[in-house]
Amino acid sequence: MKQFLLLSSVLTMLVAVACSTASCPMDTVVTCNYSFYNADGEQSPLYDTLTVTIRKDIQAYVYRKTGKNDTILRQRSTALIDSGYTESVESLSIDTILLNRKVNATSMSIPMSYYRSVDTLVFHYGKILLPDTVWLFHTGYTHVETPECGSYRFHNLSEIRTTDRCIDRATIADPSVNYQGNINLNIYFNTNNE
């Protein structure tokens, strides 16, 4: 009987340890994480304002009428058609801001495109008139931890290219872009912009 009680106690503890809930990740935002350095390789803030934009193509509904300005909408409008406008569906390129005027930034996190193989980012500065362009080559893939947690889009970075107006160079620190928050890219800025 003593053996039974001892084993029952041990077993109860083991079962209690085994009980747990689904381990869905707490932070589920998949972003590419950048860390900023000066040209000497020391971690340093960018002593400027930084705005990052992307150019993306959208499908838009364009309504035209003689004597009226063109009206461009994301969604179809039957009211305009009823008013005598002609409708056409066109692909337009628009700028979208991903980071807006961040001051003295030492790092940043930027989402990546799910289905493109190259992301083109434009870095706008406050003190430097002309922007830098960053081309990020990557492969995206779907990742499912468990059915309860949903699906995510992870990426593998393969290459980064930049212009050199303010950026000295850029390297890949960790090619795996996921929701674990690792630093993926190191951007080295010219130190004479301080």
Added chain:
Amino acid sequence: MRHLILSILLLSVSLLLGAQTPADSLSADSVHAPLPAVKDTLIVDSLSADTIVSDTVTAESKYSKWVPDALELEKKKLPLFQGFTVSFDVLGLAFYTFSDYGTFEGALRLSLKNTWLPIVELGYGLCDRNDYNTKIHYKVNAPFIRLGCDWNFLRNKFQDNRMFVGARWGFSTFKYDMSGPAQTDPVYGGTESFDFSGTSCTSHWLEIVFGCQVKIVANFHMGWSIRLKYHLSSSKNDNSKPYYIPGYGTTVSGNTWSGSYNLIFDLNWGKPKKKKQ
């Protein structure tokens, strides 16, 4: 679920205590209970397969001193090979009937001196789950195997009931299908669904087992076990990991637990026959 397991636990303990025949319950613990100081003919006919004791004794004086020594003595005389049992799990079938996953499994167990019980468990695990919230579908049908050994820790090895602890190593190699609804890129735009069909995976795990079995009638026994399972490894895949491993269960955490309720049949292949007085 915990209430169900607790109910089964209590039911089985009561069965274990209640289903013993008077001769079965002649364990070393029970014989120390006060006995009536009367002279009687004591026939201990289930203690040993080989040695039958029949004597007229004073129960209190001779019986209480003799039995523990006799148990040890007879244990040494117990033949190594004590036969095979086959068993079938009904809890896995119940799970499959009332949930998204379950198993069909059976086991072949060897008894060595009714103390060490090497066992092979073979089964087929099934899972067909469609998550209500995420709309992700997961499906797998595959066999599995578990190898291990139990230790019957009841002191009286001559009775037909058993209470045991043991360990298992489990293995399954399988292919699973996972598919889901379209993923929409919130920034750049674009939509695509995904479908990972026939993803290959190999998994290993360890189990700690505690259980018991009681004799119901003749060669038929019933018993249960509860198992704590530790996932050792699974093949790596960038896209997904298996949600359900046949024979192991769901992988939502690093370890899991499960149970079984077994219908057990003694096979008398080559088992030494009991001598009759």
